[in-house]
Amino acid sequence: MFELSKQFRFDAAHTLDRLIETESSRRIHGHSYRAEVFLRGRPDPATGMIIDLGVLQRAIEDAHDALDHRFLDEIDDLGPATMENLSRWIWDRLRPTLANLHRVSVYRDSSGDACSYWGEEVAA
Numbered sequence: 001m002f003e004l005s006k007q008f009r010f011d012a013a014h015t016l017d018r019l020i021e022t023e024s025s026r027r028i029h030g031h032s033y034r035a036e037v038f039l040r041g042r043p044d045p046a047t048g049m050i051i052d053l054g055v056l057q058r059a060i061e062d063a064h065d066a067l068d069h070r071f072l073d074e075i076d077d078l079g080p081a082t083m084e085n086l087s088r089w090i091w092d093r094l095r096p097t098l099a100n101l102h103r104v105s106v107y108r109d110s111s112g113d114a115c116s117y118w119g120e121e122v123a124a
């Protein structure tokens with residue numbers, strides 16, 4: 001089994017309803033995010049690849065363009081713009097074209113925050 005991964009970065013703004021730091025969280029503010037997409041599988045013997053990284057790049061560009069320099073509150077199917085919902089949203093966006101998708105992780109490096117999503121079929 002092999003694992004192939006690719007990262008992309010996006011900067012975006014949001015607001016968030018929270019029980020703590022209520023006022024500053026409701027104010028529009030921004031974060032720099034890093035997302036990492038993991039695929040698992042075995043390389044095709046003819047190509048030596050699980051997937052051509054150029055094909056993966058194209059799939060990722062679609063998600064990147066939908067998130068980068070956006071106001072995340074305006075993305076209809078995202079819900080509250082948390083890292084949890086972002087990782088699931090990226091998964092849902094990529095899964096139709098990436099059959100071997102294994103995990104999507106979202107990081108905020110400046111604060112050390114990270115969240116990973118493995119899809120709903122993974123047992124708890």
Ligand SMILES: Nc1nc2c(c(=O)[nH]1)N=C([C@H](O)[C@H](O)COP(=O)(O)OP(=O)(O)OP(=O)(O)O)CN2
Nearest residue numbers: 016018021025029030031081082083084108110111
């Ligand atoms: N479980 C989660 N909790 C929180 C999330 C989240 O996505 N999942 N997100 C937030 C907010 O985005 C909040 O803005 C983060 O606050 P904080 O950690 O205080 O970071 P700062 O914005 O102050 O720090 P920067 O390093 O300037 O980004 C809260 N909780």
Ligand SMILES: [Zn+2]
Nearest residue numbers: 014016029031
């Ligand atoms: Zn925030």
